[in-house]
Amino acid sequence: MKKTIPLWVGLGVVLAALVLARLVGNRYVYFAGYVILQYVVLATAWNVLGGYTGYVNFGTAAFFAMGVYTALALSMAVHAPLPLLILAGGLSAGLLGLGIGYLTLRLRGVFFSIATLALSVVLQTVAMNWEYVGGAKGVSIIRPKPMAPFADYAEYLFVVMLVLAVASVMLARWIQNSWIGRGLAAIRDNEEAAECMGVPTLRLKLFATTASGFLMGMSGAPYPYYVGLVEPVSAFSLDYAVNSLAMPMIGGTTTWIGPIVGAFLLGSAQQVATVTISSEVNLLIVGIVLVAFVLLAPQGIVGLVQRLGRRRRA
Amino acid sequence: MAALLEVRGVTKRFGGFRALNDVSLEVREGERFGLIGPNGSGKTTLINCISGALRTDGGALVFRGKNITTLAAHQRTRLGIARSFQIPRPFTSMTVLENLCIPLEYAASAQVPRSAAASEAMEILRVIGLDAKAQARPGDLTQIDMRKLELARAMAAKPRLLISDEAMAGLSSAEVDAILPILFALNERGITIIMIEHIMRAVMRFSQRIAVLDAGEKIAEGTPEEVVNNKRVEKAYLGE
Numbered sequence: 001m002k003k004t005i006p007l008w009v010g011l012g013v014v015l016a017a018l019v020l021a022r023l024v025g026n027r028y029v030y031f032a033g034y035v036i037l038q039y040v041v042l043a044t045a046w047n048v049l050g051g052y053t054g055y056v057n058f059g060t061a062a063f064f065a066m067g068v069y070t071a072l073a074l075s076m077a078v079h080a081p082l083p084l085l086i087l088a089g090g091l092s093a094g095l096l097g098l099g100i101g102y103l104t105l106r107l108r109g110v111f112f113s114i115a116t117l118a119l120s121v122v123l124q125t126v127a128m129n130w131e132y133v134g135g136a137k138g139v140s141i142i143r144p145k146p147m148a149p150f151a152d153y154a155e156y157l158f159v160v161m162l163v164l165a166v167a168s169v170m171l172a173r174w175i176q177n178s179w180i181g182r183g184l185a186a187i188r189d190n191e192e193a194a195e196c197m198g199v200p201t202l203r204l205k206l207f208a209t210t211a212s213g214f215l216m217g218m219s220g221a222p223y224p225y226y227v228g229l230v231e232p233v234s235a236f237s238l239d240y241a242v243n244s245l246a247m248p249m250i251g252g253t254t255t256w257i258g259p260i261v262g263a264f265l266l267g268s269a270q271q272v273a274t275v276t277i278s279s280e281v282n283l284l285i286v287g288i289v290l291v292a293f294v295l296l297a298p299q300g301i302v303g304l305v306q307r308l309g310r311r312r313r314a
Numbered sequence: 315m316a317a318l319l320e321v322r323g324v325t326k327r328f329g330g331f332r333a334l335n336d337v338s339l340e341v342r343e344g345e346r347f348g349l350i351g352p353n354g355s356g357k358t359t360l361i362n363c364i365s366g367a368l369r370t371d372g373g374a375l376v377f378r379g380k381n382i383t384t385l386a387a388h389q390r391t392r393l394g395i396a397r398s399f400q401i402p403r404p405f406t407s408m409t410v411l412e413n414l415c416i417p418l419e420y421a422a423s424a425q426v427p428r429s430a431a432a433s434e435a436m437e438i439l440r441v442i443g444l445d446a447k448a449q450a451r452p453g454d455l456t457q458i459d460m461r462k463l464e465l466a467r468a469m470a471a472k473p474r475l476l477i478s479d480e481a482m483a484g485l486s487s488a489e490v491d492a493i494l495p496i497l498f499a500l501n502e503r504g505i506t507i508i509m510i511e512h513i514m515r516a517v518m519r520f521s522q523r524i525a526v527l528d529a530g531e532k533i534a535e536g537t538p539e540e541v542v543n544n545k546r547v548e549k550a551y552l553g554e
Contacts, residue, residue, distance in 0.1 A: 182419065185408065186408075189407050190404070190405060190406075192399075193403040193404075195366075195388050196388075196397055197467065198392055198420035
């Protein structure tokens with residue numbers, strides 16, 4: 001019984017969000033909600049590697065776009081249904097993650113981060129020159145017809161992303177509380193000591209990079225239908241790398257709640273800024289907030305709350 | 315007594331520098347073995363080769379009759395080789411108790427079921443004398459408690475062979491007297507111990523046999539008395 005509680009909470013969140021979105025009755029809610037939920041997935045996925053294991057990934061865009069282009073190519077070639085596209089996007093990005101995992105044998109700290117950034121640049125160049133999916137000018141894709149019970153396709157995409165977000169968070173929470181999560185934390189704290197204490201560091205790091213890549217790829221797969229026009233500059237946007245790193249940092253990197261808090265705060269602030277000022281101001285917001293948090297609350301919001309709680313008890 | 319660990323002609327090079335040159339030694343089951351030598355003689359390099367942190371460039375390592383030369387460090391830990399680090403390397407984000415749960419869950423999962431890890435960790439802390447600090451963070455510990463944590467964590471891997479790399483460096487003589495009985499007690503429980511130490515008083519009192527390294531070569535081996543009276547050892551430490 002106790003083990004199924006997260007599942008019920010997850011289902012509850014999905015239903016509540018759906019009812020809420022319907023009540024608002026404005027289609028923009030689905031668009032904005034989709035972006036925020038997509039960032040919940042990306043930030044949670046980033047945190048499995050960056051927060052739990054201590055390997056900072058600057059290449060979120062590469063994994064995200066891997067999902068985007070896998071889904072796009074499959075959709076163009078065989079008109080595969082969305083759930084299949086999501087699975088395929090996850091698998092290809094997971095495989096990419098596995099490859100990146102082997103880099104951790106030789107590259108640590110900032111060197112690993114630079115390698116992931118380079119990966120993003122390399123893959124973008126590949127996509128730019130891949131004519132089948134439109135190359136640099138991109139390709140537009142027509143959405144399938146909405147199916148019952150969804151009134152339109154945006155609503156369907158919103159629900160799909162909602163399910164992905166809940167599933168990612170549940171996976172991250174499970175990892176954090178299991179012996180795997182404790183092994184990852186040991187690697188983050190001191191990799192040599194972890195290895196000498198019996199932790200199979202390489203295998204765990206490969207698990208973290210693969211799981212993280214898989215989730216990122218899944219979140220990218222519905223993207224072609226969301227935007228309608230896929231081109232490399234947007235799919236590989238620096239925003240993904242910066243946001244998926246900033247959101248866990250702001251929320252707190254050591255728990256599964258941190259990335260959610262960060263994604264909702266930063267994600268909604270960006271949506272508001274996009275509508276009221278300009279989308280160009282988004283990165284500026286991230287920069288300012290990130291600097292403020294690094295200076296004032298390096299453990300993020302979750303860390304801040306925990307510290308206050310401890311002080312009250314003491 | 316049977317050999318627990320055999321080091322057979324181990325060589326380790328760093329570029330053109332030979333840190334270890336054809337070093338051979340045997341540590342017997344249940345023994346208290348001392349490893350000494352001047353600074354830079356290759357003691358820690360040898361330990362790193364035995365624990366698996368470094369790969370050897372020649373020679374073989376045999377533990378409990380099994381060739382472990384190519385095994386990864388975590389596999390050697392599972393077989394029963396645990397080490398403490400010269401400069402303590404605790405898992406800083408975890409409590410003292412959680413620090414011990416890592417080796418219990420990963421290295422000793424065959425001996426201790428995962429569900430019993432926390433209670434077993436507490437038991438080890440009690441033996442070492444750190445139980446009062448179980449919920450503290452390593453950053454809040456004193457130097458000596460940090461050394462105790464380092465030993466306790468190595469113990470939690472349930473080793474047959476414990477390698478203590480300068481567990482007492484920088485401690486006062488009263489603190490050394492607090493650590494030594496812990497190592498004696500562990501040995502009495504059947505754990506073979508290799509002690510690397512600069513504090514002669516401690517090594518001489520502790521060890522049944524001692525090997526001396528100098529410039530990457532073993533220059534002497536024997537009981538503490540034999541080693542102290544060895545001319546080559548005297549020369550290595552004091553010069554001509």
